[in-house]
Amino acid sequence: MNTHHLPQATASEQAHRLQMRRMGIDTYQEMVVYMRSDCHICKSEGFEAQSRVEVWRGDRHIVATLNVVHAAMIATHDIGLSEAAWRALGGVDGELVGVRHPAPVLSFSAVRAKIYGRPLTSDGINAIVRDIADGHYSDIEMASLITACSGSRMDMAETIALTTAMINVGQRLHWDSEVMVDKHCVGGLPGNRTTLLVVPIVAACGLKIPKTSSRAITSPAGTADTMETLAPVALDLAQMRRVVDLENGCIAWGGAVNLSPADDMLIRVERPLGLDSDGLLVASVLSKKIAAGSTHVVIDLPVGRTAKVRSFEAANALAGKLVGAGDALGIKVRTIITDGEQPVGRGIGPALEAHDVLAVLQNAPGAPDDLRQRALLLAGHVLELGGKAEVGKGLAMARSVLDSGAAWAKFQAICEAQGGMRVPPKAAYTHVMCSKHRGRVIAIDNRRLASVAKLAGAPKAAAAGLMFHAPIGSIIEIGQPYLTIHAESPGELAYALIYAEAQENLISLQEL
């Protein structure tokens, strides 16, 4: 038998080095590296197409998927990097990087145990979240975890452990003030862009509200997407602190400040799957709030047949989990269950929702009253929960700063502090859909409206989405426009239109 004696430093510990090359291939957030099949490391390490490989440069490490290149795109001593991998390693053309087998992802055995019906332990969850934040989970492993935690399969202990683990792997903000308020809306309701109103109202009243928001998960626009059409949102910690010190509030993208980074990794896979999980949702919301240093948070839970939360039973259950987990984690949570039967405002999509917000802030004639009323309700609760208004007086206080223009002035000041106010873009292509029937609008399918807006390009195309002209209760005549699709490309416009026209019950009419 041909026995091979290993050197003292084993082969996999030895640094195998290749020269890094920027391939100019954009694989979005997925890390991909390209190596020649006749490269010495492919041969010695047994790497093949789709192998997971670890690449490091100094103290930066990534785990990437290998694509094997047969053609002469790169030399045998080169390693090509996708744009995401290049950014993560801080690429320098021709510099040497190390390449080796990644450590096995041991924490996935905890995911398997969960799938087979055993609860996730704190240790298991900590290991999973650490591995996710370190980029060790492949997309299919994250998809499996998300699926295993969907459909009410996480209990309170798991949820609290997951929240804690998510906070621990990211940055955490600390503020001098004892009361730091926040608000959050559990999505699923197109156009519900109350944050952009609540923050300036509350900040104008003197409470500190350092709002971090996410980009869209399964919706056509997240708060950060909408705010970005009005001002820069990718603030770092120092910038956020400066804006809040100056104006009491900010509306920043949470991803840029690295609060709960594992949550951001999961969201990237959750988005295309479109799955809901109370446990993941509670952990996602509370980990971001606690990491942001919030002490008091009001959470809006819109309920509707086609909203994210579909029944009052489900909303009450979710509310109980949010409050219970909050108590256990030392954050005061108040949930407000609101009507989620139809879109809020008229626009769906980043820029179109921004136009609605501006109209309310400016007390413009014809500004969407539903958006205004929801924002005032939530702002009132925040003012009460944060101790700025007496019980029952919050709503009136909120209304006075909105009516006086103080909230609008505060919003402009916040936008300036965040880097300068912008004019939201307008779409190059629009199409008006007109009713073929006469009747009273009795129901709206929010999920399919959201799909139309997404097919039109939202949220990536900021000007894309739709304007909705037919609220529940309104009477529509034959030929009357009920929605307008906005898109930045004719292909997307056509795609959204084909889908919209194929839906029978986008809007349900009652004959008159």
Next chain:
Amino acid sequence: MNTHHLPQATASEQAHRLQMRRMGIDTYQEMVVYMRSDCHICKSEGFEAQSRVEVWRGDRHIVATLNVVHAAMIATHDIGLSEAAWRALGGVDGELVGVRHPAPVLSFSAVRAKIYGRPLTSDGINAIVRDIADGHYSDIEMASLITACSGSRMDMAETIALTTAMINVGQRLHWDSEVMVDKHCVGGLPGNRTTLLVVPIVAACGLKIPKTSSRAITSPAGTADTMETLAPVALDLAQMRRVVDLENGCIAWGGAVNLSPADDMLIRVERPLGLDSDGLLVASVLSKKIAAGSTHVVIDLPVGRTAKVRSFEAANALAGKLVGAGDALGIKVRTIITDGEQPVGRGIGPALEAHDVLAVLQNAPGAPDDLRQRALLLAGHVLELGGKAEVGKGLAMARSVLDSGAAWAKFQAICEAQGGMRVPPKAAYTHVMCSKHRGRVIAIDNRRLASVAKLAGAPKAAAAGLMFHAPIGSIIEIGQPYLTIHAESPGELAYALIYAEAQENLISLQEL
């Protein structure tokens, strides 16, 4: 409002054409296409990195993931194809292909419903399986489906519907003979390569056994992987029929004959996840058998603490599902629950297992008796179930053709008919692990042994794996070899060794 009137043939219906280019990038089975960010189709359709795009050439269609190329690798009117995409479309350099948005994967809503606790309907399953076979599911969508169906979450109706759907999307073999026998082993037991013995024994006795086998799912070697070290296994339908007509039996790779192609797509994602599901397993096994035209099948269920099936309760439950689903689908199933406490034979890995098989067929001195006995037991049951031997006489009949050399002659004839017998490869790098303690072997961790073999490169590296020298009950002295790791590269050898040395209970010794 700037209203855009669509032409009669909408933009997404119009064929957008690009010239196909072979990129020489191997992404394994994943379809990837490369387009310039300034390509007119990216702009008009709103395609971005990671968009799912449909590409067609004549009647061939693929749905691929888009990578956007910024550098000047290809021209703006070109579309680059990964090797898998190039093969699937039958690539011809410079020929025009169509590019458009793929239709939304509507069937995934049935997966979501399953995740939320509602059963899969027949219609839902049919739509899912059709979409998977057509390549419309992304890897994360398949991972989600597999997770949702794992851990006993599929009932009998779902399992039968899934099996039927899987049969219907692939080819189905029809044979003249009324009795077509088959055998199958539910994996998890390293080295259990009885198929390569049962087929020649049964065929030598005159029963027809057109065996199709899979490659490894989560194990270090599948039957097809092991057989491939001895003869070609990628037979098409005509070749399989010719071999069976000539020799009564064959051992072919099922994937090459397109039986139950959706199962093959799922297996590609199941493999890295390493999840088990009774429902998916029953559907996978029975869909392949029924599609192959089998009428009577014996299924080996090895039970052991570290085998795939870990308890007799689990084995009985699985056996009930296999027999029950078989009855409903018109195939006679007999399950045999066997000992799965330790590896069968001495080799683990394609070529190492082939050497064990050859020793048994040749009645070589020192041939692994456990492998021989298991094969005879199963062959005896097949001979009885298929009506060739009376009840209680199958084992003796099997033994006589093995002892006489008739089975060995039949095996060589089958290999010749499949394209010519081969000599299995030997590994270039080996490392002997010796015991640091003295004692009696009382337990073996099959899962971790399998991991060692996989880290050494099996099954992709055919010569890789391990030879196991210490069966349960044997006495090991200090310094005595208990396993030898085989690898085709030093990196893989080191990786397997580091893992093996870190395991405390790969083998459990009782002090003497």
